[in-house]
Amino acid sequence: MSISSNLQSTPKSKKESKTAWQVAPNLFTSFRYAWAGILYATKTQRNFRIHLVIGLVALSLGVVLHIQALEAAVVTVTISAVLVMELMNTALESVVDLTVGQTYHELAKIAKDCAAGAVLISAIAALLVAVFVYLPPCLELLHPGIA
Numbered sequence: 001m002s003i004s005s006n007l008q009s010t011p012k013s014k015k016e017s018k019t020a021w022q023v024a025p026n027l028f029t030s031f032r033y034a035w036a037g038i039l040y041a042t043k044t045q046r047n048f049r050i051h052l053v054i055g056l057v058a059l060s061l062g063v064v065l066h067i068q069a070l071e072a073a074v075v076t077v078t079i080s081a082v083l084v085m086e087l088m089n090t091a092l093e094s095v096v097d098l099t100v101g102q103t104y105h106e107l108a109k110i111a112k113d114c115a116a117g118a119v120l121i122s123a124i125a126a127l128l129v130a131v132f133v134y135l136p137p138c139l140e141l142l143h144p145g146i147a
């Protein structure tokens, strides 16, 4: 979905219009901006929501299946990688839409397709990690002594 069609370029408040171009004055403000980005992606990007839910389910499953600390670390990094890719994809879509608006441009297509490809690769890697980490304990649960 094209992003520019949903948004206005005008800031929400006068204060925001004065400070939007400045470096965040403190760490708390930086976190607030970062959180706003995550909230925006959660509200507007269906794929981000899907990956967020799958990530939470995978982490919960890890607790239920008592996976080892190293496995939990790999799962956590993998989930983060997918969500980070989704956020970068959303950021790139915004910049492309800001640049070309509603007009077709071959470079806009390449940029968006490559960003989507990056998300796809991270999601496939996450699926493989899930198979490697969760399949053995699941099989053991279903057929004790098999794994």
Ligand SMILES: Nc1ncnc2c1ncn2[C@@H]1O[C@H](COP(=O)(O)OP(=O)(O)OP(=O)(O)O)[C@@H](O)[C@H]1O
Pocket: 001, 002, 003, 045, 047, 089, 093, 100, 101, 102, 103, 104, 105, 106, 108, 109, 112, 113, 116
């Ligand atoms: N300005 C443009 N010029 C050329 N092709 C475009 C342009 N905008 C989008 N596209 C093509 O349409 C596809 C979908 O773009 P869109 O901005 O709708 O992303 P999306 O469907 O929201 O992607 P995602 O699901 O990753 O968020 C792009 O991958 C690209 O191939």
